[in-house]
Amino acid sequence: MSEHLLSTKGFTRDSAVTLLDVAEDMADTQRRQVKKLPTLRGTTIVNLFFEDSTRTRISFEAAAKRLSADVITFSAKGSSVSKGESLQDTAQTLQAMGADGIVIRHSSSGAAHTLATSGWTRAGVVNAGDGTHEHPTQALLDAFTIRKRRHGDDSRGRDLAGVRVVIVGDILHSRVARSNLWLLTAMGASVHLVAPPTLLPSHTEGWPVTTGIDLDEAIDGGPDVVMMLRVQRERMTEAFFPTAKEYASLYGLSVARADRLPESSLVMHPGPMNRGLEIAGAVADSPRSTVLEQVQNGIGVRMAVLYDVLAGERSA
Amino acid sequence: MTLRSLLEADDVRRAITRMAHELVEHDPDAERLVLLGIPTRGAILAQRLAEQMTRIADREIPFGVLDVTLYRDDLAGQPTRPTRRTDVPVDLDGATVVLVDDVLYSGRTVRAALDALTAFGRPAVVRLAVLVDRGHRELPIRPDSVGRNLPSAKTERVRVTLVEVDGADAVTIEGGDA
Amino acid sequence: MSSRSMDSFVIRGAARADGTRTDVRVDGGVIVATGALVAVAGERTIDADGLLLLPGFVDLHTHLRQPGGEGAETVLTGSRAAAAGGFTTIHAMPNTTPAADGPGVVEQVAALGEEAGYVDVRPIGAVSKGREGKELAELVAMARSRARVRIFSDDGSCVADPLLMRRALEYARIVDGVIAQHAEEPRLTAGAQLHDGAVAADLGLKGWPAVAEEAIIARDALLAESTDSRLHVCHVSTAGSVEVLRWAKRRGIRITAEVTPHHLWLTDESARGYDARFKVNPPLRTAEDVAVLRAALADGTIDAVATDHAPHPAESKRSEWSAAAMGMVGLETAVLVVQAAMVETGLIDWPEVERAMSSRPAEIAGLVDAARPIAEGRPADLVLLDPTARRRFGVEHLAGRSTNSPYLGQDLPGRVVATFFRGTPTVLDGAVREPDQLGAAW
Numbered sequence: 033m034s035e036h037l038l039s040t041k042g043f044t045r046d047s048a049v050t051l052l053d054v055a056e057d058m059a060d061t062q063r064r065q066v067k068k069l070p071t072l073r074g075t076t077i078v079n080l081f082f083e084d085s086t087r088t089r090i091s092f093e094a095a096a097k098r099l100s101a102d103v104i105t106f107s108a109k110g111s112s113v114s115k116g117e118s119l120q121d122t123a124q125t126l127q128a129m130g131a132d133g134i135v136i137r138h139s140s141s142g143a144a145h146t147l148a149t150s151g152w153t154r155a156g157v158v159n160a161g162d163g164t165h166e167h168p169t170q171a172l173l174d175a176f177t178i179r180k181r182r183h184g185d186d187s188r189g190r191d192l193a194g195v196r197v198v199i200v201g202d203i204l205h206s207r208v209a210r211s212n213l214w215l216l217t218a219m220g221a222s223v224h225l226v227a228p229p230t231l232l233p234s235h236t237e238g239w240p241v242t243t244g245i246d247l248d249e250a251i252d253g254g255p256d257v258v259m260m261l262r263v264q265r266e267r268m269t270e271a272f273f274p275t276a277k278e279y280a281s282l283y284g285l286s287v288a289r290a291d292r293l294p295e296s297s298l299v300m301h302p303g304p305m306n307r308g309l310e311i312a313g314a315v316a317d318s319p320r321s322t323v324l325e326q327v328q329n330g331i332g333v334r335m336a337v338l339y340d341v342l343a344g345e346r347s348a
Numbered sequence: 349m350t351l352r353s354l355l356e357a358d359d360v361r362r363a364i365t366r367m368a369h370e371l372v373e374h375d376p377d378a379e380r381l382v383l384l385g386i387p388t389r390g391a392i393l394a395q396r397l398a399e400q401m402t403r404i405a406d407r408e409i410p411f412g413v414l415d416v417t418l419y420r421d422d423l424a425g426q427p428t429r430p431t432r433r434t435d436v437p438v439d440l441d442g443a444t445v446v447l448v449d450d451v452l453y454s455g456r457t458v459r460a461a462l463d464a465l466t467a468f469g470r471p472a473v474v475r476l477a478v479l480v481d482r483g484h485r486e487l488p489i490r491p492d493s494v495g496r497n498l499p500s501a502k503t504e505r506v507r508v509t510l511v512e513v514d515g516a517d518a519v520t521i522e523g524g525d526a
Numbered sequence: 527m528s529s530r531s532m533d534s535f536v537i538r539g540a541a542r543a544d545g546t547r548t549d550v551r552v553d554g555g556v557i558v559a560t561g562a563l564v565a566v567a568g569e570r571t572i573d574a575d576g577l578l579l580l581p582g583f584v585d586l587h588t589h590l591r592q593p594g595g596e597g598a599e600t601v602l603t604g605s606r607a608a609a610a611g612g613f614t615t616i617h618a619m620p621n622t623t624p625a626a627d628g629p630g631v632v633e634q635v636a637a638l639g640e641e642a643g644y645v646d647v648r649p650i651g652a653v654s655k656g657r658e659g660k661e662l663a664e665l666v667a668m669a670r671s672r673a674r675v676r677i678f679s680d681d682g683s684c685v686a687d688p689l690l691m692r693r694a695l696e697y698a699r700i701v702d703g704v705i706a707q708h709a710e711e712p713r714l715t716a717g718a719q720l721h722d723g724a725v726a727a728d729l730g731l732k733g734w735p736a737v738a739e740e741a742i743i744a745r746d747a748l749l750a751e752s753t754d755s756r757l758h759v760c761h762v763s764t765a766g767s768v769e770v771l772r773w774a775k776r777r778g779i780r781i782t783a784e785v786t787p788h789h790l791w792l793t794d795e796s797a798r799g800y801d802a803r804f805k806v807n808p809p810l811r812t813a814e815d816v817a818v819l820r821a822a823l824a825d826g827t828i829d830a831v832a833t834d835h836a837p838h839p840a841e842s843k844r845s846e847w848s849a850a851a852m853g854m855v856g857l858e859t860a861v862l863v864v865q866a867a868m869v870e871t872g873l874i875d876w877p878e879v880e881r882a883m884s885s886r887p888a889e890i891a892g893l894v895d896a897a898r899p900i901a902e903g904r905p906a907d908l909v910l911l912d913p914t915a916r917r918r919f920g921v922e923h924l925a926g927r928s929t930n931s932p933y934l935g936q937d938l939p940g941r942v943v944a945t946f947f948r949g950t951p952t953v954l955d956g957a958v959r960e961p962d963q964l965g966a967a968w
Contacts, residue, residue: 041728050430057431061418066467071418099418119846140846141719141730142800149799150844163848165730188433210730234733238724339418344428
C-alpha cells in the first residue's frame with residue numbers, strides 16, 4: 033500500500049483504520065503457539081540508528097524477526113557513521129548490500145525523507161524518529177492503544193471519532209506530538225496541545241489543533257486521553273523553563289490532577305518517563321495508565337508497518 | 349468478454365447440502381471436527397456447511413475463519429493485501445480440521461493455509477472442501493469434497509458469489525474468448 | 527589578457543528600458559554615439575531588433591569563494607556566471623579562507639578578477655579581523671589598496687556587537703565607505719534551520735525568527751543615525767524589516783537596502799520536501815513577506831536587487847537538511863527571476879529594473895561610471911536581453927562551478943543574449959565566451 037512510512041500527515045481515516053486493523057491481526061498472531069510468520073522471508077531489513085534508542089530499536093527488531101525478515105542493526109556508535117560518513121555513503125552502502133527495507137532513526141528532521149527521496153537506495157524507508165519532526169510508528173501505536181482501550185476485541189474497523197485528546201509538554205521539540213496530531217485528527221479525534229509558551233512552536237495555525245498554556249483548564253475539560261510528553265532536563269539551561277520543580281507544578285500530571293479526570297480517561301506516555309517531572313509515579317502506575325500497553329502494542333503495529341511497506345511489490 | 353452462468357442459486361444450495369452430507373460421512377466418528385473457512389467466501393461457506401452438518405450429525409460442529417495472507421508465498425508480486433481477522437474457536441491439537449474455500453485453483457492458498465494451521469497446533473487430520481474445483485493445480489493438493497468440478501481455461505475467471513456478501517448465490521465464468 | 531579588442535561595433539535597433547529605440551556605437555570600450563546612427567561600411571553590427579538594452583548589472587553581493595573555497599567557485603568561474611547573468615560589476619564578499627580582512631586578500635581577489643576579464647570584480651572588505659566580530663579590520667588600508675574597497679561587511683556573520691558596529695560605522699567615514707550588515711542576531715538564530723513559521727513547525731525544523739533580522743536593522747539604523755554614518759542592509763527578507771527601513775528612511779537616516787531574487791520569488795513552502803537547495807541564510811520566508819518585499823522594491827524602500835550568489839559543492843547540499851550548507855547560486859538567474867517576480871506581475875517596468883540592478887547598486891558602491899545611463903562617453907558595460915524568451919531552466923544554463931540553483935527544472939522568462947564588459951563581449955548569442963576568446967577578434 034505504501035512505498036515508505038515517513039510521516040503520518042498523509043493518512044486518511046480509512047488508510048489509518050486499515051493499517052490498525054492489520055496491526056490487530058498481527059497482534060493476534062502473537063497469541064499462537066508459533067508466533068513467527070513466514071511473511072517477509074528472504075527480506076533484509078536494516079535498522080539504521082544514528083541516534084540511540086534501545087526501546088524503539090528492539091521493538092522494530094522484534095517486529096521484523098516475527099515476520100521472518102533478516103535483520104541487520106547498524107548503530108552509529110562505533111561505526112563509520114560516527115566518523116563522519118555521510119548519510120549518502122551509508123545509504124549507498126546499504127543499497128549495495130541488498131537492503132530491502134531501512135528503518136531509520138536520526139537526530140536530523142527530514143533525514144528519513146531525504147533517504148527515501150534521494151535515489152541513493154531503492155529500499156522501503158520507515159521513519160523511526162527524525163529529529164523533532166515525526167515518529168509515525170509511535171503515533172500509530174498510540175492510536176491503536178486508545179482504540180483498544182475503548183473497544184477491546186471489537187476495535188477493527190473503528191476510528192477515533194469524538195475522542196478528545198490533550199497532549200502536554202515539550203510540543204516544540206516533540207516528534208511524538210507532531211505524528212500524533214496528524215494521525216489522531218485524521219481518525220476523527222480532537223487534539224488540544226498544552227505547553228508553556230516557550231515550548232509551543234510560534235506558528236501552529238497550520239495544525240488542526242487547539243492550543244493552550246493551562247494544564248488545569250485542560251484537565252477540567254474532562255478529556256478522554258491525556259498524553260504526557262517527556263521533557264528533557266537540558267531545556268532548563270536553554271531558558272525554556274527555570275526549574276524542574278516549577279515545570280512539574282505547572283505542567284506535571286500529579287496525582288491530584290489525575291484524580292480530577294473522569295474515571296474513563298486514559299493517561300499515556302511514549303516513554304521513557306521522568307517520574308516526578310512530567311508525570312507522578314503513582315499516575316504512571318495507575319490503572320488508567322497505558323504505558324506498558326503502548327510498549328506491548330508497538331510490536332504488532334510495527335509488524336503491520338513493515339508488512340505494509342515491504343510485503344507487496346515495490347516500484348523499481 | 350462473455351459472462352456465463354455455471355451454477356444457479358439452487359445448484360449452489362444443493363452442492364453445499366451434498367458436501368455437508370459427504371463431510372459428515374467422511375468422518376462419522378470425529379469427535380473434534382472443526383471447519384475453518386478462508387476469507388472471504390470460504391468463511392461464509394464454512395459457516396453454511398457447519399450449520400447443515402450440525403443438523404445432519406445432530407451435534408454442534410464448530411466453525412471459524414483462517415486468514416492465510418501472512419503465509420502466502422506470492423505477496424511480492426502484487427500490491428500489499430490487507431489481512432483479515434482469524435478466528436479459531438477451538439484447540440486444534442488432535443482435531444479434525446476441514447479447510448473450506450470457494451474456488452480451488454493453483455493450490456497456493458491451501459498450501460498457505462496448511463502452513464498457517466501449524467501455528468495453532470497439530471491437527472490429527474486436515475481435509476479440504478471447495479465449492480468449485482477449476483483445475484490447473486501447481487502443487488500436489490487434492491480436495492476431499494467438491495461442490496462441482498468445472499474444468500476451465502487459464503484465461504478464464506471463475507467467480508463464486510454468495511448471498512451474504514454479493515446478494516445472490518451463483519457461480520459464473522468470465523472471459524476466455526479473447 | 528590586457529590586450530583587449532578595441533574594435534568598434536554598433537548595436538542596432540535595441541529598445542532602451544523606456545521602450546525607445548536606439549543604436550549604440552562602441553569604440554575603444556566606450557559608448558561613442560547613440561540614437562539613429564548612419565551605417566559605416568564594414569563595421570561590425572549586432573542586430574538587436576526586439577531586444578532590450580540595459581546598462582550591465584551591478585551585484586552588491588557575490589560569494590566567489592576564492593581563496594580557500596575553489597572547489598565551489600573561483601574568481602574566474604564566478605565571473606563567468608556573472609557574465610551569463612548580464613552582470614558587468616560584482617562585489618566579492620570577504621568570507622573566504624583566509625578572510626578578506628586586509629589589503630593582501632582584497633588585492634589578490636581584485637587582481638584575479640582583472641585577469642579573468644569578464645566583469646569588474648570589486649572586493650568587499652571584512653569589518654572585523656577574521657570576521658570574528660571582535661576587533662576592527664584595517665578598513666582604511668583596504669580602501670587605499672589597489673582594490674579600492676568602499677564596502678565593508680562581515681557577511682555570513684552579523685556584526686552583532688553593538689560597540690563594534692558603532693565604531694565600524696564611524697571609522698568607515700574616513701574613506702566614505704559603507705558598512706553592509708548581515709542582519710541576524712546570533713543568539714536568536716542558534717541552530718535555526720528555516721523561517722520560524724507554519725512550515726518549520728510542520729517539518730520540525732528549528733525556527734529562524736523574523737525578529738532576529740528586524741531587531742538588528744532597527745539597532746543599526748539608530749547607530750547610523752547617531753553617528754551620521756552610512757549603513758547598507760544586506761538581503762532584507764521580512765515584512766517587518768521593510769517597516770523598519772521605511773521608518774528609517776523617513777527619518778532621513780542614511781540607510782540603503784538590498785533584496786535577493788530568491789526572496790522575491792520563493793517561500794518557505796519550498797522546503798517541504800527537505801530539498802537542501804532551498805536552504806539559505808536568511809531563510810525563505812512566507813508569501814506575505816514576499817509580497818511586502820516586492821512592493822518595497824517597487825516603491826524604492828528597498829534600493830537594489832543583489833544576488834547573494836553562494837556556490838556550494840554538491841556534497842554540501844546532498845545531505846539531511848540540518849547538515850546542508852546554506853546558500854544558492856543566483857547570478858545566472860537574477861534578471862530572469864526579477865522579470866518573473868516584478869515585471870510580469872506588473873509591479874515595475876524595465877526602467878525600475880535598470881535602477882534596481884544597475885544604477886542604484888552602482889551608486890551605493892560609489893561607482894560613478896557604472897551608475898550612468900546609456901549615453902556617449904560611458905564605458906560600454908551593456909547587456910542585451912530577450913524578455914520574450916521562456917525556457918525550462920537547467921544545469922546547462924549555469925556557468926559557474928556549482929549547481930546549487932533552486933530554479934533547476936522551473937520555467938523562467940527572459941534570456942541574456944549578450945553581455946559587453948568595457949566593449950568586450952563576454953556573452954554572445956546566449957553563450958559565455960571562453961577566456962581565450964575574450965581578447966580575440968569576434
